[in-house]
Amino acid sequence: MPLVAAMTEPADDRPAPWYDPPPAGFHFEAVAEGDDWELDSTRTCRRSAVGGRFPRPGCGRQSVAVLWRKYGANGRRRWAYCEDHMYGRWIEDGKIMHWILKADEDG
Ligand SMILES: [Zn+2]
Numbered sequence: 001m002p003l004v005a006a007m008t009e010p011a012d013d014r015p016a017p018w019y020d021p022p023p024a025g026f027h028f029e030a031v032a033e034g035d036d037w038e039l040d041s042t043r044t045c046r047r048s049a050v051g052g053r054f055p056r057p058g059c060g061r062q063s064v065a066v067l068w069r070k071y072g073a074n075g076r077r078r079w080a081y082c083e084d085h086m087y088g089r090w091i092e093d094g095k096i097m098h099w100i101l102k103a104d105e106d107g
Contacts, residue, residue, distance in 0.1 A: 015088050017099040025104050032095040039094065040066040043080035059085060065096050 017028040040063055047059035063080035071077040083091070089098045 014090055014092070014097070017101075018088060019101070022101060026101050027104055028099045029102050030092070030097050031100050032097055033089065036068045037065055037089070037096040038068070039064065039091070039096065040078070040080060043078070045082035045085055046079050047081065047085045064091060065089070 014030065019028075022028055043063040043066065045059040045061045045063055059082060061082040061084070064083045065086060066078040066080045068076045069079050086096070089096055091097065
């Protein structure tokens with residue numbers, strides 16, 4: 001049952017940080033996202049065919065998370081993403097995680 005196995009696997013396969021290795025004097029820390037990201041598996045990934053001069057094929061997969069983005073003067077809209085299109089984020093212990101770059105000598 002590969003599907004079940006994939007869903008229950010612990011999140012030990014974090015995506016690689018965007019520099020590998022980090023620049024000298026810095027290291028990466030995994031931190032949880034703030035309120036603008038939340039778990040939501042009821043939507044469809046918004047990564048779509050709208051791609052300017054070079055349209056991409058739509059993703060169309062089930063979302064795992066949504067990003068609340070400002071819309072208009074005081075509205076917000078949910079932008080849903082599947083696990084492949086969260087820009088390096090990942091889900092761990094029910095939280096949406098991402099890497100931050102920190103200076104080694106911090107205080
Ligand atoms: Zn996607």
